Amino acid sequence: MEYFLPSDRFSAAPMVDVTTPAFRRAARIFTKKATLYTEMIAAQAIVHGKLSLLEFAPEEMPLVLQLGGSEPQMLAKAAREGEKAGFAAINLNAGCPSDKVQSGDFGAVMMKDPAHLAACVAAMQDAVSIPVTVKTRIGVDDLDTEEFTRSFIGAVYSTGCRHVVIHARKAWLNGLSPKENRSVPPLDYPRVYRLKELFPDLHVTINGGITTIGQCKEHLCHVDGVMLGRALVDNPYIMACVDSEIFGDGSAVKSREQILDEAMELASRFKSEGQPFRRLGQHFLNLFASCPGSRRYRQYLSSHMGDDDGARVLADAYARMKSVPERE
Secondary structure, eight states, rough: OOOOGGGGEEEEOOOOTTSHHHHHHHHHHHOSSSSSEEEEEEHHHHHHTGGGGGOOOOGOEEEEEEEEOOOOOHHHHHHHHHHHTTTTEEHHHHHHHOOOHHHHHGGGGGGHHHHHHHHHHHHHHHHHOOOEEEEEEEEEBBOOSHHHHHHHHHHHHHHTEEEEEEEEEEEEESSSOOHHTSSSOOOHHHHHHHHHHSSSSEEEEEEESOOHHHHHHTTTTSSSEEEEEEEHHHOOOGGGGGHHHHHOOOOOOOOOOHHHHHHHHHHHEEEHOOOOHHHHHGGGGTTTTSTTHHHHHHHHHTTTTOOSOOHHHHHHHEEEEEEEEOOO
């Protein structure tokens, strides 16, 4: 049995309202090698018949289904449906601090009961033959000592799970919003590095505060994989360097203009499929981030998201960016 994917060397983090099928199809213009994730999907929804949540296009692979839930057998049933749908792996969310997730007793709150977390992971592993992985943090509330981190990761490890994604911050379940939980608790990368030393056969992916390819390479000297989230929203062009710089496949890095051309082709396919351009266009808003004229591009694209002809909107946005020299 495989415990992790070769593509896990670089992955795009699961993000609510971001890592939709449209995002994932857009991401494949930039990188063919990286692992992509769904948004977190409630296991209960899948078990109760909402199988449309599991639909994806073949080009999105390798793609991981992230599940939210805390009932072992329900998670096992949802994982089984995910395997049937063709996902490359199943990931359990044990790190999200949102109120909605807490109310369902899953996400980051699961760290407070390592034995129950392990039972969930074990049930999922028994149900499928594809990798089952866990995304978590280094601690939760006042349970944030290094000993605690070792203990709950050890509980996951004891199930046979051999891939964890660790956001190198603890989660505060009360007093901080999900957004603040992504930036206020301090990062502790060395603690994640030491986990890799303690569990050498555990595939450790590090997450949190990583914004450049250079930083990715530094982390990869200590752990097995890197995961970026909001940085890919703010500057999606980071992904254009992944295949050559992280996977070393020898491919040339596409220019932003090449990516725009492919985005226009994808927008045309969206139109032929009857999908609104807005779903796709939002993921190219920051394609030209930090480039001269990028503000004009972004403003035009943003204000024309409702237009039917997405390819034309993208072309017009680029034309406006190039029309007048601008100091930015």
